[in-house]
Amino acid sequence: MSEPSPSTPDTPPDTRPDHTRDRTPGEPSDRERVARVALSRLTEPGDPRIAGLTAELGAVELHQALAHERDPGNGVLTDVAERLATMEPERDLEIAARLGIRFVVPGDAEWPAQLDGLGSAGDVQGRTGAPLGLWARGPLRLDGLDGSLAVVGSRSATTYGADVAASIGACAAGAGVPVVSGAAFGIDQAAHRGAIAVDGPTVAVLACGVDRAYPAAHRSLLAHLAAEGLVVSELPPGSAPTRLRFLARNRLIAALTRGTVVVEAAVRSGALNTANWAGRLNRVLMGVPGPVTSAPSQGVHQLVRTGAATLVTSGEDVLELIGVSGAHLVEEPRGPVRQRDRLSLRQQQVLDAVPVASGARSDSIARAAGLGLVEVRSGLVRLHALGLVDEGPDGWRLAALAHR
Secondary structure: OOOOOOOOOOOOOOOOOHHHOOOOOOOOOHHHHHHHHHHHHHOOOOOHHHHHHHHHHOHHHHHHHHHOOOOOOOOHHHHHHHHHHOOOHHHHHHHHHHOOOEEEOOOOOOOOHHHHHHHHOOEEOOEEOOOOOEEEEOOOOHHHOOOOEEEEEOOOOOHHHHHHHHHHHHHHHHOOOOEEEOOOOOHHHHHHHHHHHOOOOEEEEOOOOOOOOOOHHHHHHHHHHHHHOEEEEOOOOOOOOOHHHHHHHHHHHHHHOOEEEEEOOOOOOOHHHHHHHHHHOOOEEEEEOOOOOOHHHHHHHHHHHOOOOEEOOOHHHHHHHHOOOOOOOOOOOOOOOOHHHHOOHHHHHHHHHOOOOOOEOHHHHHHHHOOOHHHHHHHHHHHHHOOOEEEEOOEEEEOHHHHO
């Protein structure tokens, strides 16, 4: 796994909340960070109104407008009025810091620049735009995910799907490629565990706060990721998951990664929402085929059939598609080389004319092959040396090796 940012032995890590640290040139101001925390509390992730107003006014001015009861437009103030009264963004940052959670915003050295493409990707099911910031828990860094792989799919995965997802996760993470998924049941869990099995990097992007275990059955998995990998959300700590938040989360999984592979997705699967975002962002989109009669794979098959996704069957296929040019090249699959494959065309003609059961003389074989007697005799000697024919009292016949 990737290690935390190093610090010198005599200089302890800076554990102060973000808004109390000394800033480096170009780092977001305290007001910017606090404003983004406040806005993340006030609104739902991916709200197109907030995304547009933040891009137009900036986070600080938008927050000030709402805090002073000035509606910047689109009825935003009406929607957030109740939340404004109980909001304490500075306290949120302090509590997060005590829990080992950092809030990363645009301008921070750790900010993943690939998320900025969300601003021009349009909206899918009412969600759009780059996140206001990301709450992160774990030693992996967000800015190291630009070459990562998303593995998504059905929560009710089959044994086949779970095995394939685990294999792809292990192959990618074993090659140093971080595996990103949503820590859900089924394909997500299998992909994470495949990466963990090879001690590789893996990241969970949640639709709730990073301090919450959802689903609760994956508490140990999420605890491991927080200790060794990374748990990420655009929702503040303590936030609960909702259906809309899962839709918003999907755009982050697609945007954080270089490519997305879908393993088992039915025609109404949420994984297809992630695939939609990957296509809009011009990321590599891949699909693992299942049996043609399998309902859990119908959505994947549709992606492949329409050309939206490239068919992949292994982790090696995936690495070849998302890797830099010339890296992870996959050899074309071939069957085992047999003795017959090494024969010349004339030698194959002779071999085809040799009987299986009863023996035949050279002249009989020459007539059957349509070749000259001298050439046939020479060919038979060569075939005998290769163990493909035997010579007995009654003539030549095929050897056991020739039947393989």
